[in-house]
Amino acid sequence: MTPDLHFLTIAEASSLIRAKKLSPVELTRAYIERVKKLDGRLNSFILLMEDSALAAAAAAEAEIAGGKYRGPLHGIPIGLKDIYNTAGVATTAHSALFKDHVPEEDAVTVKKLRDAGATIIGKLSTHEFATGGPSFDLPWPPARNPWNLDHIPGGSSSGSGAAVAAGLCTGAMGTDTGGSIRWPAAMCGIAGHKPTYGLVSRRGILPLAFSLDHGGPMCWTAEDCALMMQVLAGHDPLDPGSADVPVPDFAAALGGSIKGLRIGIVRHFHETDLPADAQTAAAFDASIQVLMSLGATTHEITLSPLQHYADVCNLISRSEAFAIHERYITKTPELYGELARHRIMAGAFMRGSDYVNAQRHRARLVKEMAKAFETVDIVATPGWHQAAPPFGADAMIRGPIMTQVFNVTGSPALSVCDGFSANGLPLSLQLAGRPFQDAAVLQVGDAFEKATNYRSVRPEFAKSLAIAAE
């Protein structure tokens, strides 16, 4: 076992496992040891599922030895944000309210991962109920950013971002209602894909806001996200938001030329609506140059101001969240952390007509986005307007953010690392596409990653602690 084994991508590890050069048990055991050594400072795991993970890895190993190879996730350790229901295993939402909540069934996506042979290695930290964080008044501490432990990892899929970046699992599941896959992906320097609304089942994931929630993969690379999407995507007739559409071959779409691809630049998003800091803006401009060097063309486009997306997203998400939590938060508010308590309670003050008018405006924004995608193939923005701030500097997001746009429109959107700040924290690029053209978005992300060298750099935190541990 070499330290570098922890940093294998899914594509690399699965190639070795398929060739029987890497044992799933050895790989899983290595991650378990690493979590035990390193996570005491990172706090990315709520529960390490050591026994069941090793049993699943042993089963995978036996199957593969017997000639039954299920595909690229067979024997691969995957972590779950702790709002994915797991049969017989607590699903806490990082909350005292649900600390003893043990579901009877797996979420549909968890079952799909298990059926594909993945090893579920543990349940990962989240902002409480995917909304309030980072918080220090919950039963478990908040995850930290492996690039600098004094900085936030983003959220709400905070443990997923931190664990993947630190090499504590090969891939992870996150959820995204306003950016909760892409924000931690951006802060932790990994790839995070929010699928098209309806492409991945939400059944069995604890909801925050039904009409904005998405489940999706968080991995070191866009290629790995594509491999996970192959397993995760598919119609679920029991999820009312699920779309009955064909599932593409995500991996087959990778590696092709992006020559002639038309990229829409929404310059007002990061120049006036939410001014990005100088390093973020420079990294974004450099990223567009990289895509142009691969044959893409750029086109300036104008959309509604970011604040309009934020207003619609916040009105809908707060109203839907309060509808879900009313019976609990009015009876036992003390079982919520302060941040979640405030965010959820705020929805009580909204009028029904405001919710409906937000949904009416949302339809207008969806139509506007569809019109924009008549002239471009991909929309590119910075993934976040700055690198990860330190804890305490920006605990509550109250202004608009780049990611909410594509929750409102339901478009597929991917965050990839596009450089580093002067103090060594990751910067990010967001790529969005037409509905159900997730494969095209992942293709562009993969092409970008392979044209740059940002995937060769891992957090010093993980390196230094791993060396110290040995």
Place this chain on the structure above:
Amino acid sequence: MMSDFEARMAALGLKLPAAEIPKLEAIVKDLERASAFVRSVERSYLEEPSTVIRLAPVTTDTNQRKG
């Protein structure tokens, strides 16, 4: 003496420690500004929200026999 905001909270069945009330009030003010925005937008009487349900036809044995 209860403030107007505290009275609204009480009417909604919400309870918070006194020190937390200004933080909730700030978030509510943000949402009220967002509400004012969606109310202010000119729109057709006919404009539909994005939450209409979409039903799929169901094929029953009876329908199949008729077909």
